[in-house]
Amino acid sequence: MSILQAVRGTRDLLPPETELWNHIETTARRIFERYSFGEIRTPIFEDTQLFSRGVGEETDIVSKEMYTFTPVAEAGKNRGQIELAQSLTLRPENTAGVVRAYIEHKLGETGQLQKLYYIGPQFRRERPQRGRYRQFFQIGAEVIGPPSAGSESPLRDAEVLEMLATFLGELGIQGWRLLLNSVGSATDRPRYVQTLRAALEPVVAGMCEDCQRRAVTNPLRVLDCKHPEDQPIIATLPRIWDSLDEGSKEHFAAVCTALDACGVAYEHDHRLVRGLDYYTRTTFEFVYGDAGEGGLGAQNALLGGGRYDGLSEAIGGPKAPGIGFAIGEDRLVLALEAQARHTPQLAVAYIAPLGERMNGAALVLAKELRATGLRVELGDGSFRLKKSFEAANKLARAIVILGEDEVASGILTVKRFASGEQFKVPRDQLGQELALTPTATSN
Ligand code: HAM
Secondary structure, eight states, X not given: OOOOOOOTTOOOOOTTHHHHHHHHHHHHHHHHXXXXXXXXXXXXXXXXXXXXXXXXXXXXXXXXXOOEEOOOOOBOTTTOOBOOOOOEEEOSOSHHHHHHHHHHTTGGGGOSOEEEEEEEEEEOOOOOBTTBOSEEEEEEEEEEOOGGGTTTXXXXXXXXXXXXXXXXXXXXXXXXXXXXXXXXXXXXXXXXXXXXXXXXXXXXXXXXHHHHHHHHHOGGGGGGXXXXXXXXXXXXXXXXXXXXXXXXXXXXHHHHHHHHHTTOOOEEOTTOOOSOTTEXXXXXXXXXXXXXXXXXXXXXXXXXXXXXXXXXXXXXXXXXXEEEEEEEHHHHHHHHHHTTOOOOOOBSEEEEESSGGXXXXXXXXXHHHHHTTOOEEEOOTTSOHHHHHHHHHHHBSEEEEEOHHHHHHOEEEEEETTTOOEEEEEGGGHHHHHHTSOOOOOO
């Protein structure tokens, strides 16, 4: 019989790699808390319309990457009525879901800014490659609220960007760059799109197929094109900056001033328009390594985000401008692995019972040590001593031998692998001794 495997574009995450994932998530939670964000958990699937109306019909995500399904209509159990078949979609991103929840729970009526973060899987039917998966994980956040709560303030943008710089710094990611741009207000954007459409008309025939399609459906996305042959043409296209109104220019300048004040470096990238329709004003990406070579290759955007105004209205809610981001956790893991910033943790000790009769006593000793917060591996009395040593050397920093003599005398034999030293220690001091064992890996 054929062996079943994980579906293309999905994968299992296994220890010790999951340790790194947990480390990233713990760090994110710790930092977001300092900035007063609270966690939101929204469903993994939503009404398909949420994404077509929220993210935009013409975006790549909605037009070709969504996992959409229509469950067979079910007879309602209680009142015998038929539940209408509803088109559902596995969430390709979570901003739309957060805004839906904001509307559904009337969070705007508090009059306060809502600062919400999430961690979880997203689904896009993209061509799988390193750093690009069909089920991938995002750590994201949104700051959203009525304008009276200050949701439009450029200080919110700068605060979010400073938080992200702090997060990457605490994780130890080096060499990231922050690309920043403004795509203007809800009225600037259509004006620019018109200008762009006109400028593309005479030149688009000489561009790649994607650009030809986008010139018609979503001209902004032409600026995202990576085809080398198209670059000279793109360089001649009008810049979005020249279509921005004074308000958007001032907003952008205020974001930059606040970033300068706190020393967060950025580059104004005039072509950064991002692939989702809801953005207005500030857009940004943190990139890692070169797009063209090494590192994450073309998948070098560690995270992306921006400001939006109109998304809430598009899905039936009140005016609720916001700013948010989503970090590609899979890519962050790749970046950290490339920098070897994380060494898997070993247990402080491996308890080796001498003979099966000592198994119970060994379990008690492991329980005692674990109760003090130490990470402990428990062997098995059926193993010969040599096998116990081999296993311990892979899993722990030290081995503790537990035979009848040790139990009777309360004096235990410990061997530390890194230094090779072997010594005896009274049982009540064992935990303290083990905690002192250096963290150097054993082999
Ligand atoms: P996005 O740029 O589509 O934005 O995704 C954010 C990040 O998710 C990307 O920069 C990338 O690191 C990661 N990512 C996207 N697709 C994949 C994939 N197939 N495999 C691995 N990683 C991927 C959004 O999703 C917006 N909701 C962000 C946002 C929040 N804007 C405002 N608020």
